[in-house]
Amino acid sequence: xxxxxxxxxxxxxxxxxxxxxxxxxxxxxxxxxxxxxxxxxxxxxxxxxxxxx
Numbered sequence: 001x002x003x004x005x006x007x008x009x010x011x012x013x014x015x016x017x018x019x020x021x022x023x024x025x026x027x028x029x030x031x032x033x034x035x036x037x038x039x040x041x042x043x044x045x046x047x048x049x050x051x052x053x
Contacts, residue, residue, distance in 0.1 A: 009034035019046040 013030045017023035019041030030037050 006033050012036045012038065014038045014040060016040045017042075019043060 008030060011034075013035040015023055015027050015030065015037060018027045018037075018039035023039075023041070027037050027039055
């Protein structure tokens, strides 16, 4: 069971530095909480391009 303290369904989150480390952990947590997540990173090849509906 995932820890889900907030329901972020319908919200958009922008995560800078989201292509590694703590930033990517934030991306995963926000997505699990229902947010649509935009990942912004300096290195495009390291930035995940996952899309879910």
